[in-house]
Amino acid sequence: MLATFGLVSPLEAGIFLVIALVIFGPGKLPDVGKALGKGIKEFKSASQGDDIVQNPTENKSAKLDKVE
Structure with missing residues (x-):
């Protein structure tokens, strides 16, 4: 038998990826x-x-605004 990762076997994961690609x-x-993700x-x-979610893209844009 194939090793399973969690609840999904590698065959099922491959089928899912092909369907998502289509x-x-x-x-x-x-x-x-x-x-x-x-x-x-x-x-x-x-x-x-955690109340605060850090978003690195917001920090970069804030730094760019200060430079200009």
């Missing part, structure tokens, strides 16, 4: 993954009770 297309798939990160911080 639905979203190769150009949009990285954006979907990035949004999913960001959502999971925010959910984890909210469930742990």
